[in-house]
Amino acid sequence: MLKNLTFKAFTEITKTATITVDQHGGRAKCLQRLVRLDMPVPTTVALSFDTVRQIAQGKMTDVDAILDFFGETPLVSVRPSAEGADWGGPGAILNIGMNERRHAVMVQRRGEDAANAIYLRFIHTYAVQVAHLDADLFPAVRNPLRSDVAEALRIYELETDEPFPEDPAEQLAGVLRSMARAWEGTSARLLRKARGAPENAGLGLVVQRMALGVGADESGSGVMQFINSTTGRAQITGRYMSQSQGRDALADKHAAIFLTRDPRGHSLEELAPGIFDQLVGLGELARAKLREEMQIEFVIQEGELCVIDAVRVARTARANVEIAVGLAVDRIITREEALLRVPPRSLNELMHWQVNPEAVRDVLLSAIGASPGAAVGKLVFSSTRAQALAAQGEACILVKRETSPDDVRGMHAAHGVLTAKGGMSSHAAVIARGLGVPCVVGAGHIIIDRRARAMRLPDGRLFEEGTVVTLDGSAGEVLAGEAEMLEPALGEAFQTLLGWADEIRDIGVRVNADTPQDARIARTFKAEGIGLCRTEHMFFDDDRLTVMREMIFADAPEDRADALRQLLPMQREDFTRLFEIMEGLPVCIRLFDPPLHEFLPADRQGVVDLANALGRPVSDVQARIDSMTEFNPMLGLRGVRLGITVPEIYEMQAQAIFEAVIALAEAGTEVVPEIMLPLVSAQREVEILQSRIEQVAAKVRAERGAIFNYKLGVMVETPRAALKAHAIAELCSFMSFGTNDLTQMTYGLSRDDAGRFMQTYVQQGVFKEDPFHYLDKEGVGELLQIGAQRGRKANPRIVLSICGEHGGTADSIAFARDAGFNYVSCSPFRVPVARLAGAHAVLTRR
Numbered sequence: 001m002l003k004n005l006t007f008k009a010f011t012e013i014t015k016t017a018t019i020t021v022d023q024h025g026g027r028a029k030c031l032q033r034l035v036r037l038d039m040p041v042p043t044t045v046a047l048s049f050d051t052v053r054q055i056a057q058g059k060m061t062d063v064d065a066i067l068d069f070f071g072e073t074p075l076v077s078v079r080p081s082a083e084g085a086d087w088g089g090p091g092a093i094l095n096i097g098m099n100e101r102r103h104a105v106m107v108q109r110r111g112e113d114a115a116n117a118i119y120l121r122f123i124h125t126y127a128v129q130v131a132h133l134d135a136d137l138f139p140a141v142r143n144p145l146r147s148d149v150a151e152a153l154r155i156y157e158l159e160t161d162e163p164f165p166e167d168p169a170e171q172l173a174g175v176l177r178s179m180a181r182a183w184e185g186t187s188a189r190l191l192r193k194a195r196g197a198p199e200n201a202g203l204g205l206v207v208q209r210m211a212l213g214v215g216a217d218e219s220g221s222g223v224m225q226f227i228n229s230t231t232g233r234a235q236i237t238g239r240y241m242s243q244s245q246g247r248d249a250l251a252d253k254h255a256a257i258f259l260t261r262d263p264r265g266h267s268l269e270e271l272a273p274g275i276f277d278q279l280v281g282l283g284e285l286a287r288a289k290l291r292e293e294m295q296i297e298f299v300i301q302e303g304e305l306c307v308i309d310a311v312r313v314a315r316t317a318r319a320n321v322e323i324a325v326g327l328a329v330d331r332i333i334t335r336e337e338a339l340l341r342v343p344p345r346s347l348n349e350l351m352h353w354q355v356n357p358e359a360v361r362d363v364l365l366s367a368i369g370a371s372p373g374a375a376v377g378k379l380v381f382s383s384t385r386a387q388a389l390a391a392q393g394e395a396c397i398l399v400k401r402e403t404s405p406d407d408v409r410g411m412h413a414a415h416g417v418l419t420a421k422g423g424m425s426s427h428a429a430v431i432a433r434g435l436g437v438p439c440v441v442g443a444g445h446i447i448i449d450r451r452a453r454a455m456r457l458p459d460g461r462l463f464e465e466g467t468v469v470t471l472d473g474s475a476g477e478v479l480a481g482e483a484e485m486l487e488p489a490l491g492e493a494f495q496t497l498l499g500w501a502d503e504i505r506d507i508g509v510r511v512n513a514d515t516p517q518d519a520r521i522a523r524t525f526k527a528e529g530i531g532l533c534r535t536e537h538m539f540f541d542d543d544r545l546t547v548m549r550e551m552i553f554a555d556a557p558e559d560r561a562d563a564l565r566q567l568l569p570m571q572r573e574d575f576t577r578l579f580e581i582m583e584g585l586p587v588c589i590r591l592f593d594p595p596l597h598e599f600l601p602a603d604r605q606g607v608v609d610l611a612n613a614l615g616r617p618v619s620d621v622q623a624r625i626d627s628m629t630e631f632n633p634m635l636g637l638r639g640v641r642l643g644i645t646v647p648e649i650y651e652m653q654a655q656a657i658f659e660a661v662i663a664l665a666e667a668g669t670e671v672v673p674e675i676m677l678p679l680v681s682a683q684r685e686v687e688i689l690q691s692r693i694e695q696v697a698a699k700v701r702a703e704r705g706a707i708f709n710y711k712l713g714v715m716v717e718t719p720r721a722a723l724k725a726h727a728i729a730e731l732c733s734f735m736s737f738g739t740n741d742l743t744q745m746t747y748g749l750s751r752d753d754a755g756r757f758m759q760t761y762v763q764q765g766v767f768k769e770d771p772f773h774y775l776d777k778e779g780v781g782e783l784l785q786i787g788a789q790r791g792r793k794a795n796p797r798i799v800l801s802i803c804g805e806h807g808g809t810a811d812s813i814a815f816a817r818d819a820g821f822n823y824v825s826c827s828p829f830r831v832p833v834a835r836l837a838g839a840h841a842v843l844t845r846r
């Protein structure tokens with residue numbers, strides 16, 4: 001027998017035996033817990049990881065000694081027991097020990113039918129899983145006769161040149177060897193790696209006395225759970241099947257019966273009320289003592305109940321929240337534990353429509369899931385068509401090569417967005433997340449023909465405008481037709497969990513919001529303020545766009561001033577509404593950021609229309625557009641650079657902000673606005689704008705006889721701003737790190753073009769993850785730490801935050817908290833994720 005000082009090769013699972021998850025696996029440990037609860041578990045022996053490893057290497061353990069636990073004529077099953085419940089493992093093998101002698105005894109005791117069924121099942125499983133014969137050699141037989149058994153034995157012998165093993169020890173050795181080797185196989189390795197298992201994850205095996213489920217009196221098998229796996233609500237579900245084994249009851253829906261009384265057919269509750277009550281009692285016991293919702297696998301053997309296994313109920317994300325909160329409310333687990341049982345990202349599934357995980361998926365294409373949730377709609381290929389369909393009350397999916405600020409309203413009108421270009425922080429991705437619209441980006445393999453209003457997939461299939469598809473932004477897939485959907489679940493459990501998260505969390509969570517609608521959503525999700533209002537999004541309504549274009553085309557300062565005078569009341573109104581909705585919570589307004597040419601038409605027709613609107617020759621307009629074209633607009637005349645060179649825009653915005661503050665003060669709400677300068681890289685930029693904005697403030701104060709305060713801060717988006725944070729921080733009340741641009745500039749990687757090769761980069765392990773999605777803690781993270789430390793040293797009262805897309809992901813929230821940041825700011829639908837992640841960051845550091 002293989003024994004050494006540190007572990008026993010195998011151990012009978014008793015109340016006091018040493019069984020550990022990291023030596024025997026989760027199933028073995030769970031069975032011990034059931035034994036400790038005095039549940040009727042058949043005798044079980046657990047093989048340790050080391051034993052199974054040695055078996056895989058050809059050193060068989062003492063199978064005779066294992067079989068000694070099961071009496072003179074052993075009949076056992078073997079099941080895998082990995083450390084992680086989801087890491088897979090070889091399929092269970094039942095009825096080991098069946099042979100001619102045992103068959104004869106069984107015929108006497110339980111009848112010919114039962115004996116034949118059990119023997120044949122074992123021969124089949126052994127032949128396929130252990131001897132690796134083709135399953136097709138053994139046709140399925142419903143009520144096998146003795147002759148069917150004989151035929152199976154004959155085929156086995158013919159194919160393997162050996163008689164079917166009679167000796168239970170030889171059978172068990174074969175089963176253990178094949179299971180141990182299967183675990184070491186390439187496909188098993190890949191599968192468990194994909195599920196998060198470490199490279200060297202071990203496998204335990206449990207050998208258990210067979211509870212037969214066939215024979216005289218009531219015999220059969222089934223599974224029972226006490227909650228609905230989709231909703232998480234209390235409901236007994238499962239099936240029972242007389243004269244069956246294993247999970248047959250789930251496989252054969254016709255022969256199986258319901259558990260509880262049901263108008264659709266027979267039930268276990270009617271068939272065996274005593275056993276049913278016993279099972280319900282065991283379920284309650286398991287929930288209370290194992291502190292989890294369990295699915296119980298049971299066998300009725302001639303009227304006696306056996307519990308052969310129990311596993312954590314498989315569940316959707318929404319059910320997981322419901323279950324965690326339910327267990328904490330019943331004081332079975334603590335609130336902290338409930339919080340930790342819900343992965344922050346999984347909340348995305350609760351906030352949006354989802355494709356029902358049970359539904360059949362006909363996947364047309366896979367790309368990057370950039371904004372979660374799912375939507376069904378007709379394909380359209382322009383924003384104008386999206387708006388037109390929306391006006392008719394029709395749902396549509398907007399498909400574009402890439403989106404630009406011009407498309408924001410079309411995206412708003414659409415139920416889902418698909419782009420061929422782009423990555424996690426491309427325009428489409430950022431805007432879609434902000435709007436809460438499901439979005440898939442980077443589908444570089446589709447060919448879009450705008451004129452023909454159609455897209456072609458790599459396999460040649462053509463999809464024309466009007467074709468109904470389902471876009472799944474969580475999975476990054478587009479599915480054919482209308483998939484079955486689940487509605488959002490923002491119910492009591494969701495709210496309760498987030499309330500608990502807020503009590504624990506010590507990092508602030510604000511929202512990136514530009515519109516009243518965003519701000520209202522953010523309030524429902526309990527954001528603590530607006531951390532980033534991108535004001536450029538306010539200029540895309542038709543009436544404003546025209547004035548904006550007039551301002552851009554103005555030759556003389558007076559003309560520009562005139563256009564800005566028209567924009568002033570509109571901006572004032574924008575800010576007033578945001579301040580009203582936020583009711584005194586902090587609002588951080590970023591002054592105009594993008595290059596001006598983004599507001600100019602991109603195609604010939606647009607240029608002609610603009611020339612008409614401005615009353616200028618087309619050639620003039622075109623020449624002007626050409627003169628504004630930059631080779632590298634993201635690194636060109638934008639952000640604070642525009643503020644320095646075209647000062648009137650920022651002055652107008654500052655005036656609008658201050659006047660909105662006065663309007664709120666008059667209505668009884670005090671607002672201290674935060675004004676933020678984008679794309680800063682030098683101290684002097686801040687100095688110049690600080691003095692200009694103060695001049696505007698002084699003018700408004702004097703004109704209106706009003707008293708108000710404001711805070712001035714910068715976005716740290718360039719590596720230089722992070723490095724020179726000490727110089728910049730002296731002039732600021734706050735610094736908000738724009739990790740989208742900072743990632744772009746640190747890597748020298750265009751956020752709009754990275755989608756083209758990001759998948760390859762991640763697949764080949766060049767980048768561990770897409771850095772626009774998961775904060776690159778080593779490189780960009782170092783700049784954040786440097787910026788935070790230097791900024792704080794120069795100005796200890798400075799408020800530090802992250803407002804790039806990373807602000808809404810759990811790992812960056814933990815990072816930001818460790819680096820001493822005060823808050824994160826993210827798109828509205830990520831606020832709940834951030835609130836929960838903030839609590840996790842505290843709990844996992846305790």
Ligand code: PEP
Nearest residue numbers: 717738739740741803804
């Ligand atoms: C950023 O760069 O991180 C940011 C928040 O600004 P934007 O995404 O608008 O460029």
Ligand code: MG
Nearest residue numbers: 717738740741
């Ligand atoms: Mg930016």
